[in-house]
Amino acid sequence: MVCTAILDLDDDYLRRLVLAGFQAHPNWTVEDLSTSELSESETERHRSSGLLFWGEYERIDWDTVSAGAQVASSYCIRKGLIRKAHLAFNTKKWAAKHPRGRLAAALPETWVLEVDDVDYIDEALYEVPEVRDMKEGEEVWIAKPSLTNQALSVCIFDRVDALRRALEAAPDLREWVLQRYVSNPLTVEGRKFHIRTYVLCIGAFTAYAYSDSLALLAQGMELGEAEDRVQQMQQDVMGIIGETMEAVSSELSFFPLPNCFELFGFDLMTR
CATH class of the missing domain: 3.30.1490.20 (ATP-grasp fold, A domain)
Structure with a gap:
């Protein structure tokens, strides 16, 4: 069975990565609206025609997705995770209920x-x-x-x-x-850094944290020592992310649909 995916991404780098991923799966055919010469009305119609839509949030046909007729690359309601004030409220509420958890210890x-x-x-x-x-x-x-x-x-x-x-x-x-302000962060040779971990959320819902985290340092630093520190902290990082996802998943400001998925980036600083 051959399935059709609709691609409509503005960022060329990301678009090429997604296309390469689909090319590795011969049972998928891709219609790339990013480079098509269709009229605006034709483009609008095509967005809801594929089994999967991978594109900008603003162009997702939520009526089609909500009806279960299409898989989308974003959740419709996810401000509980991506808006700082909502995330602060949700994590603070969770920490109050779980004062001995990793998240409670991590929150400034x-x-x-x-x-x-x-x-x-x-x-x-x-x-x-x-x-x-x-x-x-x-x-x-x-x-x-x-x-x-x-x-x-x-x-x-x-x-x-x-x-x-x-x-x-x-x-x-x-x-x-x-x-x-975290005034006493862990540093490498006096330079601050933070950890970026990517988390793939699918359906309603399961979260997968990518085991290889990034150490993003101030300029002029060697990565070796920071990478070692990241590996040492990996268990805490995964625990904090897990509790964060639990904290937001029970709130109305984050509503995962079974036929959606989304990739999120988590930034953490250690003390």
């Missing part, structure tokens, strides 16, 4: 700040007295917008005025995660 002090209007930042900070009353110059916190990625608008601050300026500079970002 975290608060969610809602800023409805930059003219009322002081009112918003009233809900986070740990930050509002911080000892200026003696404590360090980090502020992360819930909706952004690639470190956009992230701010490290040691006084409330610096946080206020960061919030005023991003008036469209209303939901922030505030975390006490």
